[in-house]
Amino acid sequence: MLDSSVISPAGPVGLGVTGIAASVRAGETSAESVTLAALEQIARYDGELNAFLEVPREGALAQARAIDARRARGEALGPLAGVPVAIKDAICVRGVVTTAASKILAGYEPPYDATVIERLRAADAVILGKTNMDEFAMGSSSENSAFGVTRNPWDRARTPGGSSSGSAAAVAARMAPCSLGSDTGGSIRQPACLTGTVGLKPTYGRVSRFGLIAFASSLDQIGPFATDVRGAARVLSVLAGHDPRDATSLAAPTEDFEAACGRSVRGLRVGVPEEYFAEGLDPEVGESVRGAIRELEAEGCVVTPVTMPHTRFAVATYYVLATAEASSNLARFDGVRYGLRSHDGDAARDLRAMYGKTRDAGFGAEVKRRILLGTFVLSAGYYDAYYRKAQKVRTLIRRDFERAFEGVDVICSPASPTPAFRLGEKVDDPLAMYLNDIYTLPASLAGVPAMSVPCAPTRAGLPVGLHIAARAMDEATMLAVASAWEARSPAASLVPPLVVPAKA
Amino acid sequence: MPGPKLDRALVLHVAKLASLSLSEGEADRFAGELARIVAYVEQLDAVDTADVAPTAHVLLDRMPLRTDVLVPCLSHEDALSQAPQVEGGGFAVPTFVE
Numbered sequence: 001m002l003d004s005s006v007i008s009p010a011g012p013v014g015l016g017v018t019g020i021a022a023s024v025r026a027g028e029t030s031a032e033s034v035t036l037a038a039l040e041q042i043a044r045y046d047g048e049l050n051a052f053l054e055v056p057r058e059g060a061l062a063q064a065r066a067i068d069a070r071r072a073r074g075e076a077l078g079p080l081a082g083v084p085v086a087i088k089d090a091i092c093v094r095g096v097v098t099t100a101a102s103k104i105l106a107g108y109e110p111p112y113d114a115t116v117i118e119r120l121r122a123a124d125a126v127i128l129g130k131t132n133m134d135e136f137a138m139g140s141s142s143e144n145s146a147f148g149v150t151r152n153p154w155d156r157a158r159t160p161g162g163s164s165s166g167s168a169a170a171v172a173a174r175m176a177p178c179s180l181g182s183d184t185g186g187s188i189r190q191p192a193c194l195t196g197t198v199g200l201k202p203t204y205g206r207v208s209r210f211g212l213i214a215f216a217s218s219l220d221q222i223g224p225f226a227t228d229v230r231g232a233a234r235v236l237s238v239l240a241g242h243d244p245r246d247a248t249s250l251a252a253p254t255e256d257f258e259a260a261c262g263r264s265v266r267g268l269r270v271g272v273p274e275e276y277f278a279e280g281l282d283p284e285v286g287e288s289v290r291g292a293i294r295e296l297e298a299e300g301c302v303v304t305p306v307t308m309p310h311t312r313f314a315v316a317t318y319y320v321l322a323t324a325e326a327s328s329n330l331a332r333f334d335g336v337r338y339g340l341r342s343h344d345g346d347a348a349r350d351l352r353a354m355y356g357k358t359r360d361a362g363f364g365a366e367v368k369r370r371i372l373l374g375t376f377v378l379s380a381g382y383y384d385a386y387y388r389k390a391q392k393v394r395t396l397i398r399r400d401f402e403r404a405f406e407g408v409d410v411i412c413s414p415a416s417p418t419p420a421f422r423l424g425e426k427v428d429d430p431l432a433m434y435l436n437d438i439y440t441l442p443a444s445l446a447g448v449p450a451m452s453v454p455c456a457p458t459r460a461g462l463p464v465g466l467h468i469a470a471r472a473m474d475e476a477t478m479l480a481v482a483s484a485w486e487a488r489s490p491a492a493s494l495v496p497p498l499v500v501p502a503k504a
Numbered sequence: 505m506p507g508p509k510l511d512r513a514l515v516l517h518v519a520k521l522a523s524l525s526l527s528e529g530e531a532d533r534f535a536g537e538l539a540r541i542v543a544y545v546e547q548l549d550a551v552d553t554a555d556v557a558p559t560a561h562v563l564l565d566r567m568p569l570r571t572d573v574l575v576p577c578l579s580h581e582d583a584l585s586q587a588p589q590v591e592g593g594g595f596a597v598p599t600f601v602e
Contacts (some may be wrong), residue, residue: 068585111582138580205563218561244570248561251568316545327522334523341588351600356525368524372534373541375522389548396551398559424576427553430537431544472563 001206001351010174010499013039016232017083017178018258024082027071031064031082035126038084041175042129045366045498049151049173051166053089054097055129060084063126078124078442080238085109086170086179089130090137091222092211093117096127100213101145102135104362105339114211115243116180116222123238124292128176131166132431135364136330138161138217139415140436143427144366149421150430152195153496154462158420161480162193164225168195174499178226178235182212184219185318186415193415193465194227198232198482199225203472204447205250207236208243212378216325217248219318219444229453229483230493233257236475252473260476261483266300268481271408275311276439282418288464289414292455294479295488296412306408308400314441315434320377321445327374330367369430394445401446405471410481413439415465443469453482454491463487510539 010274012034015023023029039057046052058469067082087093090100092110093119099105117127134144141163142150150165153173154156160169168191169178181188183201192199200223214220226233237257243249272293277286297303335341335358342357363371377386404411417438426433442452449472452465466485470478486492515535519526526534580593589596 108586111578111585201562204569213554244575247570248563248567250563310551313548313551316548319541320545320548331523336597337583338586339588347598349598351598352523353525354598355523359523360525360527360554363524368526368530369534369537371522372518373538375508376514376518376538379521380519386542386545386548389551389553390545390559391560392553392556393548393551394559395556398562431541434541445559483531489518 013041013103013177016227020083020177021081025077029039031067035060035084036080038128038176049169050148050154051131051150051169052129053132060126060128069122079234080123080125084126084128084176086128086131086167086176088164088181089133090110090182090213091180100136101133101147103146104333108338115208116239117237131170133165134163135367137163137182137184138366139368140190140433144364146364149423152420153498158423159423161194163187164191167225168192168197171197171227172496177469178224178231180222180412181225181342182220182222184215186437188223189417189452194420196223196454196463198229198453200232200451203449205248206241208246208249210243210245214329216322217244229486230258230261231324257475257479260479264478265480265484268301269327269408269412270296270301270402272304273306273308274350275308276413280417284458285414285464288456289466292466292485296485299484301460306404306406310396310400311442313436314397317390317393318441318471319434323374324348324378324387325368327371330371347482365404397442398446401448409477411469415439415467419458419462439467439472448472449478451482453485456490511535554598
């Protein structure tokens with residue numbers, strides 16, 4: 001039996017996605033022991049971090065034992081054999097409470113699995129638990145969760161980012177080797193950046209959204225977090241593929257994205273948009289990211305400046321379009337088919353009152369703010385001036401990418417303008433919070449794949465992320481660049497100080 | 505772009521459209537916050553979008569239509585399993601027609 005506590009911090013979880021799967025497939029370790037190790041990490045750290053909302057311990061162990069039994073019978077195991085995966089609470093898991101961190105869905109047990117959950121199960125992964133998030137994925141800090149904040153494992157006074165806060169913190173603290181998040185305007189990449197993990201948003205349409213609680217349907221995309229690039233690539237290979245149950249799912253062939261990891265990047269053209277290194281960027285973050293780009297140059301990449309003149313309009317564009325779509329998507333939470341129903345006052349007798357009071361009681365302040373903004377920009381008299389206008393600017397932002405990709409293969413920038421900020425720092429200023437997403441929003445609006453990979457931390461030891469965007473459907477080139485940087489990155493082997501080697 | 509006065513009255517109108525009962529104080533607070541956000545959004549006025557087509561969605565051209573055949577869906581029991589109130593095999597709601 002492999003004594004993994006000797007070779008990696010955090011015990012078996014520290015082996016990462018590919019290490020765990022190889023070890024379980026070879027019979028060196030059991031799926032059950034890996035799952036137990038992950039559960040121990042959760043018991044050790046999560047009281048303080050609050051990354052998980054639900055940990056169905058017995059269910060996870062039963063899945064692991066079933067995988068071990070299949071191996072014992074001589075059956076071949078899948079690419080995620082025995083790998084525990086933490087799942088953002090916006091993704092439906094049959095029979096496991098799924099709330100999107102909203103009071104309006106408290107206690108909701110989905111009667112079905114999301115497509116991505118079916119795919120993980122088919123690959124022999126273990127569904128470890130549901131992770132905390134900003135309510136309905138609206139936020140960048142976890143402070144909009146109805147169930148308490150998640151803390152950053154690198155500094156517990158700081159945010160892990162958001163909205164996929166718990167999925168990022170779980171991987172950073174080695175409570176899980178990988179997790180699923182969802183990204184509408186940066187909700188995978190920004191928390192990955194702030195927690196020193198790898199986080200990837202696929203091309204829009206690459207991964208099925210069936211079973212994802214919708215925020216903004218033209219932007220939402222599910223993707224992985226992992227401790228390393230190869231792990232994220234392996235999970236993406238499992239998630240990707242056409243799904244007839246999602247009308248926006250692309251009919252694209254599935255790929256082995258892992259094959260791109262370790263591939264030579266010599267001659268690849270890396271675009272650096274000066275608009276992304278402008279006002280508001282923390283100098284230490286800028287220095288760290290430029291350092292990473294210099295290393296890519298040393299690996300043979302050709303670095304060229306590109307211009308993306310509409311970048312500064314991305315935040316305004318996004319907050320019109322995303323809130324408009326959200327106001328429509330969240331109309332389904334009305335106290336009729338699932339979730340909370342208000343019985344307050346005339347709600348018991350009057351349908352309109354029941355809708356209004358249920359939604360008032362169930363939604364948090366940021367969700368209400370966005371529903372109001374979205375309803376406003378779609379309402380008669382304002383539609384053309386705001387919604388239609390933002391859709392046109394979206395076209396210009398897409399063109400910025402199309403033009404840039406005529407001359408370069410990937411675009412590199414910071415993932416977030418600052419390292420993790422303190423919890424409470426921006427909570428009373430919604431606009432300041434929105435501006436935090438400036439570097440991740442454009443790729444979302446353009447529908448192209450993008451990811452964050454850890455680069456040199458700040459002098460205070462806080463993580464920084466290199467953001468890499470690629471052409472639609474070209475995750476492979478993006479992963480090749482990410483993996484080339486990771487091989488040289490001083491951050492690749494760093495774990496938060498609180499993660500001590502597990503006792504055997 | 506019209507400069508709407510995002511005051512309490514407009515917030516209450518929009519809240520009604522969105523079926524959201526706001527408690528006392530919320531309407532005033534949201535009016536102030538939304539006015540600031542909308543003022544920020546109005547920077548889009550500066551962008552020349554003459555002859556620019558709107559983007560409703562990316563990649564629509566690559567999305568195939570599915571064949572129009574019945575596939576299994578949630579059972580009646582599963583579909584009702586999470587409802588706050590069920591009556592006669594359906595979702596129960598307060599009376600809305602006399």
